[in-house]
Amino acid sequence: MTLHAPGPGHRPRAAVAMSPDAAAAVLDPESLAALRDLCDLAPLPVLDDLTTPRAKAVLADVELLVTGWGCPPLDAEALRSAPRLRAVAHTAGSVRGMITDACWERGVEVSSAAAANAVPVAEYTLGMILLTGKRVFEQARDYRESRRRGPWLRTPRGVGNHRRTVGVLSASLIGRRVIELLRPHDVEVLLHDPFVSDADAAALGATRVELPEMFARCDTVSVHTPLLPTTRGLVSRELIGAMPADAVLINTSRGPVVDQDALTDAVLTGRVRAVLDVTDPEPLPGDHPLWECENALITPHLAGSLGNEWRRLADLAVGEIARWAAGSGFAHPVRRERLAFLA
Structure with missing residues (x-):
């Protein structure tokens, strides 16, 4: 027609x-x-x-x-x-x-209006990258409980955002915007996207890597891939297990992209931390252990436009x-x- x-x-x-x-x-x-x-x-x-x-x-x-x-x-x-x-x-x-x-x-x-909706999701992601790098949530919790400032000159050298390595999973509208927002910060950005070349990644301001390398090297991995038959469970138990100790996984895409059980196991042991604006299922059951876990921050699918x-x-x-x-x-x-x- x-x-x-x-x-x-x-x-x-x-x-x-x-x-x-x-x-x-x-x-x-x-x-x-x-x-x-x-x-x-x-x-x-x-x-x-x-x-x-x-x-x-x-x-x-x-x-x-x-x-x-x-x-x-x-x-x-x-x-x-x-x-x-x-x-x-x-x-x-x-x-x-x-x-x-x-x-x-x-x-x-x-x-x-996906391009417009990508803006607040990327802003949320940037905020969480910087706040978790500084361990703001944990330090605020400890400060509230103790009502006194701890020995700040003994802060571990892994805390902070200077020269952290951030992985962006998928050069989607949101992923690209996150990379753009990270440019003023002193971080190294790794990108995995099978449809992006090394040259294209470099033009965006990132280094293209394969998934195993991203999860093994990054202090923070932020997931921005759409949920497709080929991406369901893409963030597997093996990849989560390869993350460095105290690394952070941020997911603002869709819950089923991540192996929820594998992530739960890793977070409950304290080996990794997680910021989840989406889960599988959504919301999680009321008795799910992540609700009470200090290493997980779960927000109610609020990263998008509100x-x-x-x-x-x-x-x-x-x-x-x-x-x-x-x-x-x-x-x-x-x-x-x-x-x-x-x-």
Whole structure:
């Protein structure tokens, strides 16, 4: 099916398709006003069920969907209700589960706010790299318990961030951003990504290595690979066992990328430390030993956009829609051929 691109001055008919909670979080009044300046936006409430009579009536005239968390799959049935749909501007990261083969077969253009969502994840990662290198969490706990400063001149030489070695697993959007944020710091960055050459890694500011070398050499390893059939359990018991004593594993990608049982064993023995924004399963069972383990910091999947950071997602989507409506195409397109490598 051939879809004709819009041109300058075009005001597409658009609708918002996501959960009401997602819409309330991401699309504040200013963002909605910006969308209405660009589009003939269907009146709220948002579409969170594409099979209702109202949804079908709205979809019948829609050229563009502004989607987000909780958007139902845009499958063949949904597309039959939306014969004019030509583009999707997604206000979150992954489009898995929402964009189906039917969209690609029609030629629907898809944009994602993954680049915007990568920013806070990378910031979280940088913060955790520096804080764990300084052993801030442990020292704050000890200080709270003792109410006095310890013998700071006897601090072990392994504490601190001077010339630490940091491994970044995958040159994803987030992984690349982490490497960029690490540039001002006096650390060595190792990168593992089978799709990145030595020269490309060097251009990013890292040294490309194979997985065993990364885990054997790094004081901190930060996981940024998407969860794919080939990456499930990628961070194996063998790799975790090769980490230096007191090394830190940070995971902000997906829990199943890491062998959770192997990591638990290593953390419980005190050999390694872990910062986990994702786990397998998520959340962990209430009686899981990592909850009470002093060597593990578990956060509730908060590294991605939250609070005022949602505005960055909306701003990116608005900018994408402005480009698309003017005939310039998306700056952050999602390509069908790249889906197998994306989160």
